[in-house]
Structure formats: C-alpha cells, structure tokens
Amino acid sequence: QSSVIDVTELYVGEHPAFTLPRAQRTTLAVRRYERDRSWLEFSRSFPTNVEVRVVQSYSADQPPSNARGGALSYEVNHSMILLPATPMMPRLWDERVGFISVARTNYSRDFQGVRPEQYVRRYRLEPRDTAAFLRGELVDPVKPWVWYIDPATPEKWLPYIEAGILEWNGAFEGAGFKNAIQVRRAPTPQQDPKFSLLDARHSVLRYVPTTVRSANSAGDVVDPRSGEVLRAHTNMYEAVAERMRWQLLSQVATAADDKRYRSSRLPDDLMGEAIRYVASHETAHSVGLPHNQRANFVFPVDSIRNPDFVRRMGHSGSSVGRTRFNYAAQPGDGVPPERRMGVWDRWAVYWGYRPIIGAKTPESETATLHKWIRERADKPWFRFADAQFGMDEEWDPYRMTEGISADPVEAASLGMKNLKVMVDSLLPWLLREGDDYYELETHYLQALTQWNRYAEHAAAAVGGSWTHHKRYGEPGLVYTPVEPGYQRKAMKFIDQQVLATPSWALNPNVLRRLEHAGAVERIRAYQELAVQRLLNHARIARMIEHEAFHGAATFTPTQMLDDTRAAVWRDAQAGRALSTYRRNLQRAYLAQSNHLLNIADNTGWSPPRSGDLRVGSDTDPRLNGELKIAQSDIRPLIRDQLKLLRGELRTALSRGVAERNTRIHLEDAIVRIDRALEPDAR
Known part of the structure; x- marks a missing residue:
C-alpha cells in the first residue's frame, strides 16, 4: 500500500525552508512573495531521488536587474534523496589533516557536557577482496566512483578533463585501491533517453556556458549521519579559460621555455593542460580535500627553480591549495609549468580513505590515525592549515592564498622580476594589427592584482606567527612568532617593491591606449592598501x-x-x-x-x-x-x-x-x- 502526499505548497508556497532566506530578502528589499506568479516547472523521479524545479517570483525594491520592474524570479531546483539503509562508518576529522567535514554535536555520556564533532566527507570505498588488501595488494572497490562528463563539453577539452579527474586514481592507489575512479562521457538524450544528469546516483562534471571565470565542486549530496559523499558535482564554467590565460601570462610566460605562453590566445594543448589542472583541483574537493594553503609553502626557492626537482615533486605540496603556477621560476631555469597532484594530496587521501580493517567505531580508529600523523609530523609537506582572508586575519605567511615556497618573500621578489618583464612586453606579446585593447586592459589589471598579492604575502610576515597544528604529547607549540629577521626582510620588500612608486606600471604607451586618466588614483588605492596593512x-x-x-x-x-x-x-x-x-x-x-x-x-x-x-x-x-x-x-x-x-x-x-x-x-x-x-x- 502506498500513499499520495500533496507537496505543491511545500515547493511553490512560501515555506521558509524553500524560499529566499532572510539575508537575501533584505539585500534585495523583497516586499512579498508572489504566489500567483510562481509555478512548478517540472518534477522527475529516479530510483533514489526526486527532483522538483520551480519558479519563484517576488516583488522587490532592489532586484538585481530591471529595477524599474520591481520584481524578480528565480528558478530553484529541490532534491529529495533517499539515504543509504546502512550508514557508512564515519571517520573523525582532525585539524592536522583537514578534510572537508560535516559537523554534529556529540551528546554521549562518556564525558560531562556536549562537544562539537566533525566527520570527514568522503566517498564510500570498501575493498572488494579484504584478504588481498591485508596482503598489501591493490584491490578494486566494492563500488567504484563513476563520473559522467556533460555531453555539452567541447570535444577538444574532453581528454584533458578526463585526465584531470583520473589523476586522483594515483592517490587512491596509495590508499590501497585500484580503479577507484572511472570516467564516462554522459550519453545525449538521443543516445539514451533514460539517462539524466539529475539522477542522484551519478557524479557529474557539467560544462556551464557562463561568464563566471572559475569552477567549483564538492560532494553536493552528503549523508549527515556519516559524511558519506553520495553524489559529487563539478561546474566547469566557460570563462575559466580566460582566468587561466591571465594567470599563465602573469606567472609563467616570462620564465617559460615555451614562448607560446606569450599570447592572448593559447594553443589548445597549453589551454587543455590548464583545464586538466582545473578539473583535477575541483575533483579534489569532491574527494574531500579542502584548500590546503600550508602545503604551498614547503619547498625552498632553489628547489622550485630546479627542473628535476619540480618534475619529481612539483612546485607545491598540493594542487588543491589556492595557488596556481610557479612564478618564482626565472628565464633559463627550464622548470616545467604544469601543475600536478602533490605529496600532501596523496597523504591526505591515504589518511582519509585507507581502510582500518577490524575497527568497528570511529573512536577505535583514533590510535591508528594519530600514529600515521605523528610519523610524518616533522615533514612540512604533510601539514595542513587553511587560508586567511582580510587584513585582520593575515598573520601567517604560510596561510596566504596564491603564494608558494618556504620563503614567500623571496618568491615574491622573483615574481616581481617576471611581472615587470611581462608588463613591459604586453604590446608585442598580446596584440596584432587590428586588435582592440580588451586583452591589453585585462592583462594589465591582472598584473596589478598579482603585485597586490605579493604585497599581501610580505605583509603577513610582519607581526605574524607560524602555524603547526599539534595535539598534546607532540613536541613544540602550535603558534610561534615569525623570526625578527624574516619580518625585516618582509618590510624591506614592502619598502622597495610596494611603497616605492611602481614606474613599471606607469607606461604611457600602454595606459594612454586604455584611458585618458585614472592611473594616479589606481596606484594611490593600491598603496593605500599597503599602508593600511602595516x-x-x-x-x-x-x-x-x-x-x-x-x-x-x-x-x-x-x-x-x-x-x-x-x-x-x-x-x-x-x-x-x-x-x-x-x-x-x-x-x-x-x-x-x-x-x-x-x-x-x-x-x-x-x-x-x-x-x-x-x-x-x-x-x-x-x-x-x-x-x-x-x-x-x-x-x-x-x-x-x-x-x-x-x-x-x-x-x-x-x-x-x-x-x-x-x-x-x-x-x-x-x-x-x-x-x-x-x-x-x-
């Protein structure tokens, strides 16, 4: 016997859990919800989920567009998903490794009071052959993680995206699994009318034609009881290619042996490699790895300028940290610019996914998990620390975004050398007869953004502290002040490269092609930020x-x-x-x-x-x-x-x-x- 439940008003009515939250209503100055102008777009059911898409309309005084109309409408998709009958055994989160997590409150009577608790977010990988796993053999998982690539993805990028996703199989092999991830090209409706990217059983990479210069990903459906990722979803936005071009020109083009980077349009193989990196980076978030800024700052500058070292170890300990390319490399170094999965990435996957056979509860895994961490504690590339944002929070040079090397001030100095060459070369590198100045303008502004990042990296050392997450019984402190000599080195960089008038950014042969005025105020604004930081x-x-x-x-x-x-x-x-x-x-x-x-x-x-x-x-x-x-x-x-x-x-x-x-x-x-x-x- 089954029941029929009318949920129309739940989705189309003004239920607080299914309509605009209060903060957005305030921002948009929403007056009321317009029920008579809201409707059900469609409803579809699948074996484990129901998808309902509705259009919700509101009267508002400050809509995001067409303000005179006084109205706005949103298309909203709701998913109702059946959780597994048997929850996966959770793994307790640890700040020394730093997985993406789900939070809960532990009301256990094992201690007095209540405590916040976190489980790592991860896909359920269980060995198909436990005996072989215990013998040290690589084993297939009971259920491999299958990813589908949106059929709307341009054909030329498919091999690169597939390679980026599959790169993580190398990390899973370190945890004991082979063939953990599989990639398939999603069929079109003509090829398979029953297949849908809305089916919650499928992890999906979508190619989205928007002007957003980014990509994002996560386990977008997670079992809150265990942290199990039931489905992951990556959005690869069309305009991310432009962002990659900006960063490659400002960080790579000067030093790269391959002069094809010095262009406003990259050849498909170079852009494909950049897209492969983006796909790999976003897949890491679905795996459960957050942005690990600490892992970007682990290798000495001379090492990341050594091509043999970089081919073996990369220029960063992680491809998931918010840093892009090796801007410290100099012309003639011969360093490969490609970004690859790093040593921390392999370690984090090992710690999060390696089965501990015989453990029946999360607590029974703790001793083994702690042992793994302490065995690696003396190596900086096995450490985790998240990012810091905003002047008030910039106090650890090793937690800044978009930075590299164990000496970020020295890396910034080398980056400035490259940046000045790049800005001085914008006209011959970017423009051909008949071109407009769009590329010139965007790359010039990207250069100023990069300059400001270097300023932030140096300022974080002044009055800063180093972070090394530890637990009781591990030697040393969690926070130690940055050495006075290094703080003075940072101050010298700020004096010479930030507060000094940046003549390299004031070339009238560039600026008077872009604007009749504005350079003085632009430099004032950047230098004002530098003063405010100090x-x-x-x-x-x-x-x-x-x-x-x-x-x-x-x-x-x-x-x-x-x-x-x-x-x-x-x-x-x-x-x-x-x-x-x-x-x-x-x-x-x-x-x-x-x-x-x-x-x-x-x-x-x-x-x-x-x-x-x-x-x-x-x-x-x-x-x-x-x-x-x-x-x-x-x-x-x-x-x-x-x-x-x-x-x-x-x-x-x-x-x-x-x-x-x-x-x-x-x-x-x-x-x-x-x-x-x-x-x-x-």
Whole structure:
C-alpha cells in the first residue's frame, strides 16, 4: 500500500525552508512573495531521488536587474534523496589533516557536557577482496566512483578533463585501491533517453556556458549521519579559460621555455593542460580535500627553480591549495609549468580513505590515525592549515592564498622580476594589427592584482606567527612568532617593491591606449592598501603581545612603526621633491594614523581568531578578549610616530624646500598631523 502526499505548497508556497532566506530578502528589499506568479516547472523521479524545479517570483525594491520592474524570479531546483539503509562508518576529522567535514554535536555520556564533532566527507570505498588488501595488494572497490562528463563539453577539452579527474586514481592507489575512479562521457538524450544528469546516483562534471571565470565542486549530496559523499558535482564554467590565460601570462610566460605562453590566445594543448589542472583541483574537493594553503609553502626557492626537482615533486605540496603556477621560476631555469597532484594530496587521501580493517567505531580508529600523523609530523609537506582572508586575519605567511615556497618573500621578489618583464612586453606579446585593447586592459589589471598579492604575502610576515597544528604529547607549540629577521626582510620588500612608486606600471604607451586618466588614483588605492596593512589595529595588537611575551627577542611594534615611517617619508625628511604618487602615499599614511588615533575605537574591533579550530573565539569561554584601541598601546604608539614625523617635516621645511608642490604638501601634512594630535582644537 502506498500513499499520495500533496507537496505543491511545500515547493511553490512560501515555506521558509524553500524560499529566499532572510539575508537575501533584505539585500534585495523583497516586499512579498508572489504566489500567483510562481509555478512548478517540472518534477522527475529516479530510483533514489526526486527532483522538483520551480519558479519563484517576488516583488522587490532592489532586484538585481530591471529595477524599474520591481520584481524578480528565480528558478530553484529541490532534491529529495533517499539515504543509504546502512550508514557508512564515519571517520573523525582532525585539524592536522583537514578534510572537508560535516559537523554534529556529540551528546554521549562518556564525558560531562556536549562537544562539537566533525566527520570527514568522503566517498564510500570498501575493498572488494579484504584478504588481498591485508596482503598489501591493490584491490578494486566494492563500488567504484563513476563520473559522467556533460555531453555539452567541447570535444577538444574532453581528454584533458578526463585526465584531470583520473589523476586522483594515483592517490587512491596509495590508499590501497585500484580503479577507484572511472570516467564516462554522459550519453545525449538521443543516445539514451533514460539517462539524466539529475539522477542522484551519478557524479557529474557539467560544462556551464557562463561568464563566471572559475569552477567549483564538492560532494553536493552528503549523508549527515556519516559524511558519506553520495553524489559529487563539478561546474566547469566557460570563462575559466580566460582566468587561466591571465594567470599563465602573469606567472609563467616570462620564465617559460615555451614562448607560446606569450599570447592572448593559447594553443589548445597549453589551454587543455590548464583545464586538466582545473578539473583535477575541483575533483579534489569532491574527494574531500579542502584548500590546503600550508602545503604551498614547503619547498625552498632553489628547489622550485630546479627542473628535476619540480618534475619529481612539483612546485607545491598540493594542487588543491589556492595557488596556481610557479612564478618564482626565472628565464633559463627550464622548470616545467604544469601543475600536478602533490605529496600532501596523496597523504591526505591515504589518511582519509585507507581502510582500518577490524575497527568497528570511529573512536577505535583514533590510535591508528594519530600514529600515521605523528610519523610524518616533522615533514612540512604533510601539514595542513587553511587560508586567511582580510587584513585582520593575515598573520601567517604560510596561510596566504596564491603564494608558494618556504620563503614567500623571496618568491615574491622573483615574481616581481617576471611581472615587470611581462608588463613591459604586453604590446608585442598580446596584440596584432587590428586588435582592440580588451586583452591589453585585462592583462594589465591582472598584473596589478598579482603585485597586490605579493604585497599581501610580505605583509603577513610582519607581526605574524607560524602555524603547526599539534595535539598534546607532540613536541613544540602550535603558534610561534615569525623570526625578527624574516619580518625585516618582509618590510624591506614592502619598502622597495610596494611603497616605492611602481614606474613599471606607469607606461604611457600602454595606459594612454586604455584611458585618458585614472592611473594616479589606481596606484594611490593600491598603496593605500599597503599602508593600511602595516598600520592595522590587529597587526599592531599582535606585535604588542609578541613584545609582552618575548621582549627584545621579537620585532617590536615600535621598530615596525619606525621602519614604516622611514619608508613612507624618507624623501620628505630629506627635503627632496616629491612626486604626486609619493604625496598620495604620505596622505594615506596620515589618514590611517588619524583613523587609529581618533576613529577606530568608535566601533568594537576584535582581534583575529586564535586559529585554534577546536575552540573558536566566538564560543564560550572566549579565547580572545575584545580589543579596545583606546586602552591599548596602539594610540600612544601612533601619537609618538606623528610627533616624530612632525618634527622631521618642520626640520625639512626649515632647511628650505625648493619645489613648490612639495613645500605645499609638507605644510599641509603638518596641519593634518596637528589636527590628528589635537582634534578638539579645530
């Protein structure tokens, strides 16, 4: 006997779980849900899932397009999926390895209270022949992981996408499985009318014709009881090829032996290799691997400039970290530019997928899993740490995105050499007679983005700490301050490559083909960011704490602020003529100093999270207290810098400044300092 349940209103009515969430309603200024303009598009059933697609309409004051119409509609797909009758045995997540996970709360009576708990997300791979597995032989899984490639995918990219997905079979062999992943080309409706990419039994790579310059992937259907990935889904967006071209030109083209990279249109074999890397990277997320930034920063610079080393180990310990290509390689090094699965990737798959025969519960696996980690703890390429984003959170150079090598500052210096050659060569590399300037503009802007990334990498070292996740019983601490010498090296890079006027980016033969004005403000904005990073409340607060713990053995906030003042104001202190760019930089310094001195404490600033993934600073008890700038050393330190600067500028003016704009600027700077020091005297 079966039942018929009317779910029309569940999907088409205004049920809070199936309509726009509150945050989006606020952003779009939604007034009401329009039931009479919403409808069921289709409903399809499969052996383990039901797919329902509806169109939902709303009246809104700020729709994303056609604002005058005051309405918006969304096409929404809902999936209802049957979970396995027998859940897979979970594997407990560990911050030292760092799988993508599912969270739950453990109410067990084995300890007092409740605890957050996480299971790793992974596909269910079980050995078909357990006896052979125990003998050390590679075995087939009971159920291999079959991927289908969208029939809309261009034929020329199919071999590269297939190779990218299948690359992970090498990692699964390390865990004891052969033929773990299979790839098939999905049939068209004409070839097989019963096949559908909506069927939840199929993992799918879709090729999506959009302007999004990216790709994304995950186990999009996961059993919350166990972390089992029931279905994975990758979107390969058409425009990702353009993003690859930007990065290859700015990071690879200068040093590559293959001069075909120096073009606005790559040959199919070079672009195919880039697409293979994207497919491999996204498949890793479906496997369960997150972006491991730590694994990007494990090999010395001289190693990643050695072609034999790179062919054997790659330029990074992981292809899943948010970094792309080897920008440290120099012309003549002969380093291959291809990106491959790394040593951390193989290790993470081993740790997450290697069966522990005989274990009946997640807890019974713990001793073995810990043993595997500790056996590898002294090698940096087996470590995990996630990414840091935003000025307040940039405190570990080894957790920055888009960076490489055990010496990211040295790598950035080498990257700048390549970048300057690239920008100087944009016209001959990109343009042919009759071309418009679209490619010139986009690659020039990408070069500035790359410059800003190098600036971020160096700034993270200043007042920063290294992260090495450990558990009790392992020697050493989790967080250790960056060495003072390395912090000074980072400051020198910022002085010479970031705060110095970037003449390489100011070629009128390029810029006056793109715009009649804008370069001065563009450089001002980037250099303002650099000043704000150094004179950042969270950075100074960390340095104050480092000094409190380590005294003169660390790079103190006073030393950092003295160096920053010297880097920004050196020419002014000497009475030399100042360019427009330099004057803008100095005004940015004064604005940020005034912000810290008079404005910042109006709202509650919180320091960056501790980084402890088991006890977050937003839970009780709080690991960090709220930072009160007015009650810290920050304001006295900034006030001291402004007083010193005012004296230096007065001395420079007293000696005579011949250039008029410079003299006007220095006089104005003193007025701004006076107002910052005594805001109530205006």
